[in-house]
Amino acid sequence: MKLLYDLNSLRPPRSGIGYYTQHLIEGLLRQPDVEDIAGWVGSTVFQGASLDALMRTDAALGKAAQFSDGLTASMLRAARHVPGVYKSRTIVRNIMSASARKDFGSRGYLYHETNFVASPYKGPSVVTIHDLSHRRHPEFHPRVAVKYLDDGLPPTFRQVGRVIADSHYTKREIHDIYGLPDEKVVTIHLGVESSFRPYSQEECAPALDELGLRHRGFVLSVCTLQPRKNLRRLVEAFARLPADLRHAFPLVLIGADGWMNSALMRDIEPLANAGQIITPGYVSRATLLKLYASAAVFGYPSLYEGFGLPIAEALASGVPVLTSNVTSIPEVVGDAALVVDPYSVEEIEAGLERMLNDEPLRNDLIAKGLRRAAELTWEQTVQKTADVYRSLVG
CATH class of the missing domain: 3.40.50 (Rossmann fold)
Known part of the structure; x- marks a missing residue:
């Protein structure tokens, strides 16, 4: 051929x-x-x-x-x-x-x-x-x-x-x-690329130090900043979390600037000023791999996905995933993620709070996620x- x-x-x-x-x-x-x-x-x-x-x-x-x-x-x-x-x-x-x-x-x-x-x-x-x-x-x-x-x-x-x-x-x-x-x-x-995998705390340290983050001490989302990724509801849900959780687990939004996101940026501003949201923009591949592997939770309550590759990459990286129960996402994650109604800020908030406070749940989802990701080559x-x-x- x-x-x-x-x-x-x-x-x-x-x-x-x-x-x-x-x-x-x-x-x-x-x-x-x-x-x-x-x-x-x-x-x-x-x-x-x-x-x-x-x-x-x-x-x-x-x-x-x-x-x-x-x-x-x-x-x-x-x-x-x-x-x-x-x-x-x-x-x-x-x-x-x-x-x-x-x-x-x-x-x-x-x-x-x-x-x-x-x-x-x-x-x-x-x-x-x-x-x-x-x-x-x-x-x-x-x-x-x-x-x-x-x-x-x-x-x-x-x-x-x-x-x-x-x-x-x-x-x-x-x-x-x-x-x-x-x-x-x-x-x-x-x-999923083989480079998306669990990394040790020592391997992740340089990337975390650069952004002032701690290992397993932040919520991560990776996507282009655009409306269908549902970041406004994610940010609103995060803002409703108890103050101690927001300080202990800041929300890190990784992704290139997209479109129709002026309202999102206004929502982010007060939380960013308080150090509770970090927006590094587009990061190198090497840094991205370490951020995936270091997050406490990966949050991706997208409204529509044809597949949702960032979700699969998170599963392969050994991070517990909170995502949506719509479109192709249940097909991709199976039972390896906590799924919520992406149109409900209350469900997203409850899911985040549950995952951040429930270590056994996080560990169970990590194990299931690694098994599911191994099927996607x-x-x-x-x-x-x-x-x-x-x-x-x-």
Whole structure:
């Protein structure tokens, strides 16, 4: 098999879809029947040694890195709301990559779009749909993003031979909303990197010292700061906890700045001034691993997930998880987390207080979480994805 990818999701700061793309390619490079893998960013093609370098470091995308923070990054985030931006970006990217796609298509490469909307391609193709939150909760997204997906997904579904869904829940959503036949949509759960694991207190100390945290002495949440992650209710629930618990277990919110979060930032401000909420923003991968493994509780009461990879990463890190009882989340966690109604501040508050005060419960959830996470491997994800490819080119 010869495989082709749009690698724009690898631009830093790398998000969940970027890591999904990276792990797929890394695993597929070890498949015996994969002859070659190539991809593009803009008009630049990555293949062989250059693709390998891209997997190991973002240095090859250095120009993009300068837009991960600062004034330019803020302007780019604001531009999400400008009509025509998504469409214009798509047109520009399609023009820049047109020659490469035509060349690889003529040489029999299978194209896998890992990020929702596929570029036009004359050859076998596959798309991964991570969730359909833009249809179920359009209020949580910039209108231009909703329009981009509404316009782009129908032609994508007509073009591709198979659709990969991250969960059975997402597969049902695709069927219910777009009417795709069951045989066209394949559920393949995501995996968890082996680097997400329990770490000793000594291994975590440098990362904790940098943020003034103590081991097992904080509540952690990791996500882009955007409405569907339900951070306002999490913050409100945390604010209702007894003062001694808030001081002993500050809430640490890790994640890049998102959209529609001005009200959230106002909610956070008084608690941050009191030292009870810490918002480091986007942190390095190495720091993130240690923060996961050091938290007393991982709080993730999201309103909608197509899979919820941060939850799986928390389970693998040996931290007890408080999360939601909706969408794909129960499918992912099984009995390995304390689940609550994410629309109820009272349930979130009660769950946090119970977990922070109940060490036997935390220990039980840690043990169950490690067992569940062990079932979610990238090796399995890669193998099942390769089987989808084989069904189209075999």
